[in-house]
Amino acid sequence: MKCISFILIFVLTFQLKAQNADCSNALLLEDTIYHSEAITGFGKHKEFDGNHLDDKKLFEEEANSIWYVVDITADGVFTFDIITENENDDWDFLLYKNQPMICKKLKEKTLKPIRSNLSRSPITGLSLDAEDDFVSAGINNNYSKAVNVEKGEQYVLIVNNPKTQGGKHTLVLHLPKEPEEKPEDVKPVQPKNTTLFKMKILDAKTKKPVIGSASIDGLKRLIVDLENVSDYEHIVSKKNRNVNIEAYAKGYMLMSKEYKVSKTKSKYRAEVLLEKIEAGKKVNLPQIQFFGDQFKLLPSAKPSLNSLLMFMKSNPTISVEIGGHVNGPGERNTKRYKELSYNRAYAVKADLVKNGIAKERIDFKGYGNSQMLYPEPKSLYQESANRRVEIKIISE
Numbered sequence: 001m002k003c004i005s006f007i008l009i010f011v012l013t014f015q016l017k018a019q020n021a022d023c024s025n026a027l028l029l030e031d032t033i034y035h036s037e038a039i040t041g042f043g044k045h046k047e048f049d050g051n052h053l054d055d056k057k058l059f060e061e062e063a064n065s066i067w068y069v070v071d072i073t074a075d076g077v078f079t080f081d082i083i084t085e086n087e088n089d090d091w092d093f094l095l096y097k098n099q100p101m102i103c104k105k106l107k108e109k110t111l112k113p114i115r116s117n118l119s120r121s122p123i124t125g126l127s128l129d130a131e132d133d134f135v136s137a138g139i140n141n142n143y144s145k146a147v148n149v150e151k152g153e154q155y156v157l158i159v160n161n162p163k164t165q166g167g168k169h170t171l172v173l174h175l176p177k178e179p180e181e182k183p184e185d186v187k188p189v190q191p192k193n194t195t196l197f198k199m200k201i202l203d204a205k206t207k208k209p210v211i212g213s214a215s216i217d218g219l220k221r222l223i224v225d226l227e228n229v230s231d232y233e234h235i236v237s238k239k240n241r242n243v244n245i246e247a248y249a250k251g252y253m254l255m256s257k258e259y260k261v262s263k264t265k266s267k268y269r270a271e272v273l274l275e276k277i278e279a280g281k282k283v284n285l286p287q288i289q290f291f292g293d294q295f296k297l298l299p300s301a302k303p304s305l306n307s308l309l310m311f312m313k314s315n316p317t318i319s320v321e322i323g324g325h326v327n328g329p330g331e332r333n334t335k336r337y338k339e340l341s342y343n344r345a346y347a348v349k350a351d352l353v354k355n356g357i358a359k360e361r362i363d364f365k366g367y368g369n370s371q372m373l374y375p376e377p378k379s380l381y382q383e384s385a386n387r388r389v390e391i392k393i394i395s396e
Contacts, residue, residue, distance in 0.1 A: 019036075019037065019039055019040070019041070019043070019066055020043075020066050020067050020068070021039075021041060021042055021043030021044075021065050021066060021067065022042075022043035022044055022045050022047070022067065023045070023047055023067055023102065023103035023106055023107075023156070023158075024045075024103050025043065025067065026067035026068060026069045026156060027066070027067065027068050027069065028068075028069045028071070029068055029069065029070055029071075029171075029173065032172065032173040032174070032175060033170065033171070033172050033173070034068070034170070034171045035168070035170050036066060036168050036169050036170070036171070037168065038165075038166040038167070038168055039064045039065065039066050039159075039161060039165075039166070039167055039168065039169075040064055040165040040166050041063075041064060041065075041165075042062040042063060042064070042065050043065070045107075046061075046062050047062055047103075047106050047107060047158075048060075048061060048062040048158075048160075049061050049062060053137055054136060054137070055136075056116060056118065056134035056135065056136040057094070057112055057113055057116050057134055058094070058113075058116075059092060059094065059118070059158075059160050059162065060137070060162065061162065062158075062160055063160060063161065063162045063163070064160065064161040064162075064164065064165050064166075064167065065158060065159065065160040065161075066158075066159050067156065067157070067158050067159075068156070068157040068158075068159070068171065069098065069154055069155070069156055069157075070154065070155045070156075070157060070173060070175075071154055072149045072150065072151060072152065072153040072154065072155070072175065072176070073151060073175065073176075073177075073178070074151050074175070074176040074177050074178040075149070075150050075151050075176060075209070076148075076149065076175075076176020076177070076209070076230075077128070077146050077147070077148060077149070077176060077209070077211060077230065078126065078146065078147045078148075078149045078155070078173075078174070078175060078176065079125065079126040079127055079128060079146045079147075079174040080125045080126055080157075080171060080172060080173045080174060081123070081124075081125040081170075081171070081172040081174075082123065082124050082125050082159060082169050082170075082171055083122075083123050083169060083170045083171075083172065084122045084123065084167060084168065084169040084170070086122060086164075086167060086168075087122050088122070088164060089122040089161055089164055089167045089169070090120050090121065090122065090161060090162060090163050090164065091121070091122060091123075091124050091159055091160070091161055091167075091169055092116075092117060092118045092119075092124070092137075092159070092160050092161075092162060093115075093116065093117055093124060093125075093157060093158060093159045093160070094113040094115075094116050094157075094158045094160075095113055095114055095115040095116070095126075095147070095155055095156070095157050095158075096111065096113050096114065096155065096156045096157075096158075097114055097153065097154075097155055097156075098153070098154035098155060098156050099111075102156060113134075114133070114147065115133055115134065115144045115145065115147060116133075116134045116135065116144065117134075117135040117141075117142065117143065117144045118135060118136055118137040119135050119136075119137070119138065119139065119140040119141060119142045120137070120138060120139050120140075121142035123142060124142045124143060124144075125142075125143055125144075125172075126143065126144055126145065126146050126147060127143040127144075127145075127146060128146050128211065128228045129143070129228070130143040130144050130145045130146070131145060131250055131314070132144055132145060133145050145250070146211060148208050148209050148210065148211070148230075149176065150208070151178075157171075159171070190235060190266070191235070193237065193238045194235050194236060194237055194238055194266070195235070195236050195237075195238050195261060195263075195265050195266060195267065195268055196233060196234075196235050196266065196267045196268070197219060197233060197234050197235070197236055197243070197261065197268050197270070198231070198232070198233040198267070198268065198269045198270065199214065199216070199231060199232045199233070199245065199269075199270045199272060200230065200231045200269070200270070200271055200272065201214065201229070201230050201231070201247055201249070201272045201274060202271055202272065202273055202274070203252075203273075203274060203276075204273035204274055204275045204276075205275075205276070209230035209231070210230060210249050210252065210274055211228055211229070211230050211249060212228075212229070212230070212247055212248055212249030212250075212252065212274065213225075213226060213227045213228065213229070213247065213248060213249070213310060213314075214226045214229065214232070214245055214246065214247040214272065215245070215246045215247075215303050215304075215306070215307050216232070216243060216244075216245050217243070217244045217245075217287075217303060218241050218242055218243035218244055219234055219236055219241070219243055220234075220236075223303050236261075238263045238264075238265075238266075239263045240260075240261070240262060240263050241260075241261040242258055242259075242260055242261075243258070243259045243260075243261055243270065244256070244257070244258045244259075244287060245257055245258075245259065245270060245272055246285075246287075246303070246304060246307040247272045247274060248274070248307065248310065248311040248314060249274055249314070250314050250315060251276060251277060251315065252274035252275065252276060252277060253274060253275045253276070253277055253281055253283055253393070254283050254285075254307060254308060254311040254391065255272060255273070255274055255275075255283060256283060256284065256285050256286065256287065256304065256307075257272070258286075277315060277318060277393055277396055278393065278396070279393050279394065279395055279396055280392065280393060281392070281393050282323075282390050282391065282392045282393075283390065283391050284373075284385075284388055284389075284390050285304050285307075285308065285388070285389050285390070285391065286384065286385060286388055287300065287301060287303065287304040288301045288304045288305065288308075288348065288388070288389040289301055289384070289387065290344055290347075290387075293340065295340060295343035295344045295346070295347050296347070297347055297348075297351070305348070305351050305352075308348070308352065308391065309351075309352055309355050309356075309357065312352060312357050312361070313356070313357070317396060318361070318393055318394075318395065318396055319360075319361045319362070319363070319393075319394040319395045320361065320362055320363070320391050320392060320393060320394055321362075321363040321364065321365060321391070321392040321394050322345040322346075322348050322349055322362060322363070322364040322365070322389060322390075322391060323341075323345060323364075323365050323366075323367055323371075323389065323390040323391075323392060324340075324341035324342060324343070324344035324345030324346075324348075324364070324365070324366045324367065324389060325341055325367050325368070325369070325371055325372065325386060325387065325388050325389070325390065326340055326341050326344075326368055326369050326386070326387055327369065327372065327377065327383045327384075327386035327387040328368070328369030328372070328386075329369070329372065329374075329375060329376055329377055329386075330376075331369065333368040333369050333370045334368070337368035337369050338366050338367075338368040339366065340366070340368075341366035341367055341368050342364070342365065342366025343366070344366070344389065345364035345365060345366055345389065346364050348364070348389055349362045349364045363394060369386070372386040373385050373386055373388070374386055
C-alpha cells in the first residue's frame with residue numbers, strides 16, 4: 001500500500017508540473033501551436049479563489065488550469081485561439097502583460113489583466129472582430145478584443161476549465177511577424193512618376209498602432225473604405241492631391257483630416273492620430289455640407305455621414321451633441337442664421353436615427369455664425385470651414 005501511495009503521489013506531482021499549473025511554473029511557448037495534455041487541478045498554489053461570479057477580470061476559482069508565457073518578436077497585433085473538440089468543456093482565460101514580481105502581485109491581487117474571457121464556451125481567444133476587452137461569465141461573446149503589442153514584450157496567459165477535469169485544448173497563437181527583407185534583385189520596383197502613399201492609424205498619445213476603420217477620399221476615383229486595419233498603402237500617379245481621411249476605432253474619437261500630397265513626392269506618409277474619447281471633446285466634419293441657404297444635405301456628405309454612423313455604432317455607450325454652424329462674417333447672429341444651423345444639425349441627427357442610432361443618444365443645437373472658425377474668411381476654403389457640423393462628446 002505504501003508503494004502504491006508513493007506512486008500515486010509521484011504521478012500526481014508529475015502531472016501538476018507537466019501541466020504548468022502555477023504562475024511560478026508557467027510554460028514558455030516555443031511554437032505557435034501547442035496541444036495540451038489532460039488538464040487537472042490547479043498546481044501547488046491556487047492563485048485565484050473566492051472571487052465574485054460577476055467579476056469580468058478574475059476567475060471565480062482556479063480549478064483546472066495551465067499557465068503560458070508568450071514572447072512577442074515583432075510590433076503589431078496579437079490574437080489567439082483556444083480550441084477543444086469536447087463541446088462540454090468550458091475554457092476561460094486571463095491575459096496579463098508580464099512584469100517583475102508578477103506572481104507576488106497576482107497573489108496580493110494588485111495586478112489586473114489586460115484581457116479576459118469567462119464566457120461559457122469550448123472555443124475562445126482574442127480576435128480582430130471582437131469589441132470587448134473583458135467578457136463576463138455566462139453565455140456571452142466567446143472572443144475578446146485583439147491586443148496591440150511591441151517587440152520584446154512578454155504576456156502571461158492563464159487558461160482555466162472551471163467544471164471539467166482532464167480536458168485538453170489546442171492553443172494557436174497568431175503573432176505579428178517582422179517584414180521579410182527581399183533580395184535586392186527581386187524587390188518590386190515602384191513605377192516612375194508615381195507616389196507611394198502610406199497611411200498608419202496611431203494612438204495620438206502613445207504613437208502605438210490602433211486597429212480601426214478608415215475612409216480615404218482622393219486616392220482613387222472611388223472612396224477607399226477600410227475596416228480593422230492599422231496601416232494601408234497604395235501607389236498613385238504623381239500629381240497634387242488633396243486626400244481626406246476619416247478614421248475611428250472603439251474607444252477613440254472620430255477624426256477627419258485633409259492631407260496635401262505634392263506631385264514632387266515619391267513617398268508620402270499620412271499619420272492618422274486618434275485621441276481617446278473624452279466628454280467635451282469635439283470633431284469637425286467639414287465634408288458634411290449643405291445646399292446654399294438650405295438644410296438639405298449634399299450628396300457628397302454621404303461618406304462622412306456613414307463614418308459618423310459607424311463611429312456611433314462602434315462606441316455604443318457615448319452620447320453626442322451635433323452643432324450646426326453657418327458662414328456669416330461681419331453680420332449679426334440673426335434668427336435666420338440660428339434656425340438654418342439648427343435645422344442643419346437636426347438633418348444630421350435625423351440621418352443617424354434613420355440608420356439605427358437611438359435618438360436619446362443625440363442632442364443638437366444651432367449656433368448660427370457665433371462660433372465661426374474664420375471670423376474674417378479670406379478664401380472659399382475658409383468660408384466653407386465656417387459652414388460646418390461639429391460633433392461634441394456629451395458622455396462616454
